Amino acid sequence: MSKEDRRLLILEREMKARMYQKSVLLEILHLAHELYGYFDKDLLNYISERLNLPPSHVYGVASFYHLFRLKKPGEHVVSACMGTACYVSGVEEIISAIEREFNVKRGGSTADGKLSLFITRCIGACAMAPNVTIDNEVIGKANKEVVLKRIKDIIGG
Amino acid sequence: MSVSSVVKIKIDGVEVTAYEGDTILSAAKRASIYIPTLCYLDGLSSYGGCRLCIVEVKGSPKLFPSCTTPVSNGMEIITNSERLRKFRKLTLGLILSEKPHICSICVANGHCELQDLAKEFGVDHLRVEREWTAHKIDLTHDFLVIDHNRCILCARCIRACDEIEGVHVLDMKMRGKDSQVIVDMDEDWASSRSCTSCRKCARVCPVGAIYVRDKPFSEIKDKEMAKFILSRRGL
Numbered sequence: 403m404s405k406e407d408r409r410l411l412i413l414e415r416e417m418k419a420r421m422y423q424k425s426v427l428l429e430i431l432h433l434a435h436e437l438y439g440y441f442d443k444d445l446l447n448y449i450s451e452r453l454n455l456p457p458s459h460v461y462g463v464a465s466f467y468h469l470f471r472l473k474k475p476g477e478h479v480v481s482a483c484m485g486t487a488c489y490v491s492g493v494e495e496i497i498s499a500i501e502r503e504f505n506v507k508r509g510g511s512t513a514d515g516k517l518s519l520f521i522t523r524c525i526g527a528c529a530m531a532p533n534v535t536i537d538n539e540v541i542g543k544a545n546k547e548v549v550l551k552r553i554k555d556i557i558g559g
Numbered sequence: 560m561s562v563s564s565v566v567k568i569k570i571d572g573v574e575v576t577a578y579e580g581d582t583i584l585s586a587a588k589r590a591s592i593y594i595p596t597l598c599y600l601d602g603l604s605s606y607g608g609c610r611l612c613i614v615e616v617k618g619s620p621k622l623f624p625s626c627t628t629p630v631s632n633g634m635e636i637i638t639n640s641e642r643l644r645k646f647r648k649l650t651l652g653l654i655l656s657e658k659p660h661i662c663s664i665c666v667a668n669g670h671c672e673l674q675d676l677a678k679e680f681g682v683d684h685l686r687v688e689r690e691w692t693a694h695k696i697d698l699t700h701d702f703l704v705i706d707h708n709r710c711i712l713c714a715r716c717i718r719a720c721d722e723i724e725g726v727h728v729l730d731m732k733m734r735g736k737d738s739q740v741i742v743d744m745d746e747d748w749a750s751s752r753s754c755t756s757c758r759k760c761a762r763v764c765p766v767g768a769i770y771v772r773d774k775p776f777s778e779i780k781d782k783e784m785a786k787f788i789l790s791r792r793g794l
């Protein structure tokens with residue numbers, strides 16, 4: 403709870419330092435995303451109230467940008483690279499294998515909140531395509547067997 | 560107006576006097592020259608989203624949306640040509656293919672600006688495949704209904720809600736093909752705390768996306784809407 407309060411305090415301080423100007427919305431959203439990792443509706447409502455902006459406007463801006471998350475990410479995050487090189491090398495097959503195996507949809511999380519599957523743009527390691535990132539660990543030249551095994555290891559342990 | 564702010568432009572070969580800050584569309588309107596529009600509505604700010612009001616400007620290979628392009632001295636504008644008709648027809652086809660627009664089961668049938676324009680430009684076939692994604696229909700409000708299957712994202716309702724009613728209940732979420740008009744935080748309309756139920760969104764909707772339940776569309780949609788808005792703004 404006290405941690406929760408501190409994050410709100412940091413947000414509040416930043417908004418106050420910028421005189422609660424409506425134009426700082428995007429910067430505040432960045433900060434809030436950094437602090438919380440995702441937006442829930444209560445947080446967006448709080449920002450809209452403090453900056454005196456219509457809630458629909460805040461939600462519209464937050465949902466416009468791909469890098470803002472509107473859903474709580476799972477405990478472990480798998481992101482598959484959908485850049486051209488990875489796509490051509492068959493990352494699609496790996497993604498659908500993960501989807502089938504763990505009953506998770508791309509961009510979503512499993513029901514128990516253990517695993518999230520995200521699609522990213524090129525991570526800049528095209529020579530190692532296809533790339534799948536599991537909790538900041540990059541697996542290059544991936545195939546579905548290796549990736550599925552690694553995910554199972556991480557979730558299990 | 561001071562003398563210096565008057566600019567002379569030519570629209571379809573006719574000399575037209577306009578004022579600095581005018582858009583091509585407003586100058587053409589004053590001179591009673593017709594330019595087809597869809598997202599534009601008198602009294603609301605220009606959005607430039609539908610691209611039906613595109614015109615040719617002499618000396619540039621580009622096409623300009625007339626509702627957002629300001630006039631400048633000596634401009635020569637063509638509002639109707641084979642090329643423009645072709646692009647307008649294509650644009651209409653793209654708008655129509657984006658959502659499952661089926662006129663025969665639509666409340667706006669016969670009172671639809673999109674339908675009228677399609678008739679005017681002879682869009683009887685679609686050259687691209689339709690996007691058959693099913694979108695939700697929000698029936699929670701007492702009498703206002705939003706059917707996202709019919710929405711063309713012209714943002715007239717958003718602008719009316721923001722600029723005339725001043726509450727900004729409606730906005731657009733996401734981007735690209737995921738774009739959708741939202742109520743507050745993407746909530747059901749009934750749970751919106753800010754909506755005043757003024758029906759202005761239904762009045763300005765050019766298609767049958769927002770309408771008042773149990774009311775004929777001819778009654779919802781006021782032909783004098785533009786004038787009504789202008790008088791409200793004191794212009």
